[in-house]
Amino acid sequence: APRLVAPDFTTEGSSLVGGRLMPTAHRTAAQFMYQDAGGARISLYVTDDPGRADTGFRFMQEDGARAYYWLDGGYGCAIAGAAPEGKLKALARLAYRQLLAGETG
Numbered sequence: 001a002p003r004l005v006a007p008d009f010t011t012e013g014s015s016l017v018g019g020r021l022m023p024t025a026h027r028t029a030a031q032f033m034y035q036d037a038g039g040a041r042i043s044l045y046v047t048d049d050p051g052r053a054d055t056g057f058r059f060m061q062e063d064g065a066r067a068y069y070w071l072d073g074g075y076g077c078a079i080a081g082a083a084p085e086g087k088l089k090a091l092a093r094l095a096y097r098q099l100l101a102g103e104t105g
Contacts, residue, residue, distance in 0.1 A: 004046060006032045007098040012090055013037060034091075042081030042088070044095055049076035057092055059085060068092035075099070 006016050014034040022029040029047040055071045068088050069078035077099065079092045 004030055005098070007044065007095045009034050009091055009094060012087065012094060014042060014091070017041070040081070040083060042079060042083050042091065044091075045076075045078045045080070046099070047076045048074060050074040052076070057089065057096075059089075061085075070096065072096065072099075 006019055009015070014036045017033050017035045019030065019032040022031060024047075027048045029045060032044040032046075033041060034044070035041045049071060052071050052074075054073065057068050057070050060067050060069070064082060065080060066082065066085055066088055067078050067080035068091075069076070070092070071077075077092075077095060079088050079095060081088065083091075
């Protein structure tokens, strides 16, 4: 099984402050929490989601919360928080590259 490693977001000014595994009825999910120097937090969620087609990055916003999400290689991923859209997109790209490298490395 691939080893899941928390992506490093320090180049975008956010540091890992915690994480947890969240088992559900049919799949496993991981949540990683990050915080920037100003105290703003964002979360990365990763779930195994086999059988779903891969997608590109998709953006959603509701009541001030924003998220980028994507499906890739049997995993569903989302970066969520109140950060500006551009920052969330940069973090999503970093997470995508690092999660992919961890899976194949």
